[in-house]
């Protein structure tokens with residue numbers, strides 16, 4: 399046994415960037431991948447004892463990092479890259495189905511540096527790791543046939559390189575990084591059958607970012623919650639609420655499913671909440687209701703099921719209701735506690751049964767999973783993720799609308815929208831104002847706390863719809879303002895968006911420019927005008943459009959021409 403010499407195995411036509419990546423999914427196959435100088439994925443396969451030519455993945459994917467490869471078994475391999483929008487994208491190959499298209503699997507809140515890394519320690523588990531822009535290690539796990547949210551390793555580690563992954567067996571994985579002192583650091587994960595202790599991990603979904611915290615002892619989970627009532631809410635009221643809310647949480651979560659061990663043994667999953675005045679996992683403000691609640695802001699009208707939904711966020715679960723401001727959310731419409739405050743399902747317990755990510759031994763399953771026809775991932779594409787030629791074509795089309803005196807070709811498919819949404823299920827507020835390049839405009843309000851609103855005929859679902867045609871010069875003004883705000887620029891506008899933690903069900907405002915299936919969007923946190931706890935800036939913020947919501951003063955200033963133009967559209971409806 400000895401090393402061979404070096405063999406030249408060539409390069410794609412046009413060359414490639416940085417270095418190659420490789421995977422062997424079984425002993426007879428090896429694939430080498432590179433990011434071509436055309437930013438496409440290129441592959442050179444080896445099988446049947448010979449190399450085959452370099453081949454380009456002609457799937458529209460535009461890479462902005464080198465590929466990372468992994469395999470979950472002899473008939474599977476997958477590749478992860480950074481897309482031009484800063485998210486991680488995945489495509490996979492199976493013996494049965496060949497290559498899939500690209501899937502957007504998102505990014506940690508705050509984004510990440512360079513490219514992703516991945517490892518599968520066994521056929522059921524895959525983990526993707528990145529170095530966050532906060533220089534912490536972030537991880538997105540896949541097990542029990544689903545992706546879980548991005549989570550941050552809150553262990554004080556500061557990375558000064560991308561992570562490198564490895565596994566020494568089905569119950570082990572480890573990660574190596576460069577530390578700030580120039581040394582290599584390692585951390586490892588090993589399956590532990592009976593966890594006891596506090597669990598804490600950061601979660602990131604859509605515009606929202608928060609930290610899940612709870613205590614787990616085997617199959618018993620406790621969350622310590624500190625309730626801080628507003629002045630004027632009596633001790634007697636709080637006493638009643640504590641009983642109502644604890645009952646709601648236990649009724650929804652506890653004794654519904656078992657964990658099943660590899661030896662067939664089952665143990666029921668139990669939950670409790672402790673109302674504490676210090677050392678809380680989560681601190682919640684309680685205000686007079688009814689009002690719109692989120693994970694850390696409840697009100698005296700909240701029923702037990704609303705609080706059970708927020709309890710789910712504290713366990714690390716994202717929302718599962720459809721929200722126009724989160725078009726890539728998946729799954730949605732699941733009929734679970736995270737959708738409509740009702741049922742829990744087995745998968746919501748997987749993380750707890752998997753004992754912090756073990757994944758392969760115990761699974762929940764005392765009751766069958768309801769049918770979930772999870773919709774396809776949103777087919778809309780961020781403009782910045784398109785290849786240069788179609789991206790330029792779309793931006794030119796949108797800019798032409800901003801200059802046009804006549805209705806442009808394809809105008810009905812180009813649209814500027816302003817959306818606001820927030821609140822727990824059952825209390826949600828959703829507002830949408832849209833104007834198309836052909837002059838058609840619509841306005842829709844759904845307010846689950848009010849039976850009717852001021853405009854139009856109330857809809858059966860508590861919303862109002864208005865549609866009309868607006869003047870050409872007003873359409874031009876809206877698109878021109880979008881251009882002036884930077885939304886039609888060659889690069890996506892550097893608008894302050896992410897940053898501070900924004901807990902689930904918080905109110906956000908989103909402005910979207912769309913041409914066909916391609917869109918650009920910016921979002922900012924929004925609040926209710928009467929909510930004194932929401933402080934966005936030194937000055938009183940303007941009220942955008944004819945809604946009860948409030949935007950940060952600095953955002954209003956940056957968006958003023960566009961908000962003014964949209965307000966003018968709104969006045970015609």
Ligand SMILES: [Zn+2]
Nearest residue numbers: 717822902903
């Ligand atoms: Zn929620």
